[in-house]
Amino acid sequence: MAIVDDIKRDRRTKNVLAQTNTKTVSVPSPDTGLVGDQTPAEVFSVDDFDLVKNQVHLEEENFQLMEALNVMGQITNMQSQSGPIPGTQKIISVTSTTQGTFVWDRPPAGQVWALLAANVAEDDSSYHNIYISDGTTEVFVAQETSATRYDPFPGLPLYYTYDNYLAYGIPTSPGGGNNTIVGTVIRVR
Numbered sequence: 001m002a003i004v005d006d007i008k009r010d011r012r013t014k015n016v017l018a019q020t021n022t023k024t025v026s027v028p029s030p031d032t033g034l035v036g037d038q039t040p041a042e043v044f045s046v047d048d049f050d051l052v053k054n055q056v057h058l059e060e061e062n063f064q065l066m067e068a069l070n071v072m073g074q075i076t077n078m079q080s081q082s083g084p085i086p087g088t089q090k091i092i093s094v095t096s097t098t099q100g101t102f103v104w105d106r107p108p109a110g111q112v113w114a115l116l117a118a119n120v121a122e123d124d125s126s127y128h129n130i131y132i133s134d135g136t137t138e139v140f141v142a143q144e145t146s147a148t149r150y151d152p153f154p155g156l157p158l159y160y161t162y163d164n165y166l167a168y169g170i171p172t173s174p175g176g177g178n179n180t181i182v183g184t185v186i187r188v189r
Contacts, residue, residue, distance in 0.1 A: 048078075089116075094181055130143075130168060
């Protein structure tokens with residue numbers, strides 16, 4: 001009970017926890033029989049966790065709050081200690097009809113994502129490149145041509161951040177149609 005008493009006395013921790021006290025830790029297992037109207041209305045999400053943790057300054061007065069957030073992140077599985085964060089996998093795509101390099105996916109600052117798979121969905125060009133870019137320099141990751149189809153894709157998962165994000169490039173002038181690359185990504189931190 002000492003931890004609960006400490007939290008009750010710490011105004012900062014109480015204020016942050018008050019923002020999430022209507023959320024459940026996660027969706028119950030189907031084995032419990034809780035379905036339909038019995039399923040919790042609000043399950044704690046990674047967006048909820050980001051909202052509360054991004055309000056906290058790294059200072060001595062917030063130490064108790066940081067401990068509470070660490071426990072909250074671990075128990076809800078919204079703070080990865082290693083591996084992907086559940087509920088964050090998504091499909092990303094970018095389409096272009098012109099030659100050049102384009103932002104494919106750039107997460108918010110402070111997040112780390114992993115590219116799990118990629119392929120060209122619509123093809124009007126003979127080359128499709130994937131890069132990691134910092135906005136100034138591109139690091140070549142893979143190329144798809146009419147003869148090779150990112151298979152096997154080298155080095156997956158491929159991690160990227162706000163500072164070093166995913167870029168897609170068409171190095172030769174396409175024939176005038178759409179060039180679309182799709183991939184699946186998941187947040188890991």
